[in-house]
Amino acid sequence: MPLLDWLNKQDAVRSVQKVPYRLLQAVPELAAGDNDSQNMLIEGDNLEALKALLPLYAGQVN
Numbered sequence: 001m002p003l004l005d006w007l008n009k010q011d012a013v014r015s016v017q018k019v020p021y022r023l024l025q026a027v028p029e030l031a032a033g034d035n036d037s038q039n040m041l042i043e044g045d046n047l048e049a050l051k052a053l054l055p056l057y058a059g060q061v062n
Helices: 009-018 046-057
Strands: none
Touching: none
């Protein structure tokens, strides 16, 4: 499997490790559609959102 490599990759990896995990919180007043659906709309910083999804989907995405 190919791996991505770029200039200053180690700095980027260290920066990602410093970002804390956050729990996703539902905001009922912004909800729309079926509440039983597994769809999510996440608003916020991209890195924080991805780290919040990591425990839910780790090892399931290629």
